[in-house]
Amino acid sequence: MSNDEDTLVLLPDEDGDVQLTLNVNGHQRKVTARPTQPLLEVLRDELRLHGARSGCGVGICGACTVLRDGAAVNSCLTLAGLCADAEITTIEGLDGGEDDLSPVQDAFLRHRAFQCSYCTSGFILALEALLLRNPRPTEKDVRDAFSGQVCRCGSYTQIMAAALEFVAGESVTEESAALESTAESAAEEAAARESSGASVAGSIADELVPGDAKAGGDQ
Numbered sequence: 001m002s003n004d005e006d007t008l009v010l011l012p013d014e015d016g017d018v019q020l021t022l023n024v025n026g027h028q029r030k031v032t033a034r035p036t037q038p039l040l041e042v043l044r045d046e047l048r049l050h051g052a053r054s055g056c057g058v059g060i061c062g063a064c065t066v067l068r069d070g071a072a073v074n075s076c077l078t079l080a081g082l083c084a085d086a087e088i089t090t091i092e093g094l095d096g097g098e099d100d101l102s103p104v105q106d107a108f109l110r111h112r113a114f115q116c117s118y119c120t121s122g123f124i125l126a127l128e129a130l131l132l133r134n135p136r137p138t139e140k141d142v143r144d145a146f147s148g149q150v151c152r153c154g155s156y157t158q159i160m161a162a163a164l165e166f167v168a169g170e171s172v173t174e175e176s177a178a179l180e181s182t183a184e185s186a187a188e189e190a191a192a193r194e195s196s197g198a199s200v201a202g203s204i205a206d207e208l209v210p211g212d213a214k215a216g217g218d219q
């Protein structure tokens with residue numbers, strides 16, 4: 001490698017490490033890394049940015065997703081040493097403008113599109129990447145963008161409900177409408193069960209407890 005200013009120089013020091021300057025969330029960050037160190041480790045262990053999660057470590061779950069020049073990548077499979085010329089964005093770097101949250105983050109929050117949230121930053125960044133390249137995606141585009149993301153809690157219905165806010169209404173499929181309707185019915189059923197449980201308990205109490213006792217009379 002040459003020492004031209006425009007050329008990345010990755011010469012290991014005596015410990016076998018390389019010195020890198022990464023552009024992360026709009027800031028130049030100097031880090032020391034092994035030549036083969038995944039970007040995920042550098043983000044989490046060196047830069048203390050813990051929004052990207054370590055899941056499978058082999059490019060299957062998407063928990064480690066970050067943006068590299070606006071495209072979603074698995075940071076567990078991306079070498080930090082190859083990112084010196086790139087703009088890296090993690091969930092911590094999403095710009096909500098005057099609001100704290102980006103519109104995608106806000107939609108996930110309103111739809112409660114998570115349980116443990118381990119997968120959430122990956123899903124959000126996958127959707128952010130899609131919207132960067134296609135501001136008006138179809139539902140199929142969203143599903144394709146989520147094809148590398150796994151939610152072990154099974155919050156897919158809520159995740160899709162949040163994501164569909166960014167899809168033109170006419171492209172929502174019958175399958176999604178059915179999913180939404182199933183989720184609403186389940187919530188209504190649970191509320192009805194709760195209310196009927198309360199009234200059954202009230203009837204049993206009426207039968208078991210004499211009226212005077214309930215009124216605080218005979219004890």
Ligand code: FES
Binds near residue numbers: 054077
């Ligand atoms: S941890 Fe990177 S894809 Fe699973």
Ligand code: FES
Binds near residue numbers: 115120155
């Ligand atoms: S909310 Fe737990 S893994 Fe998705």
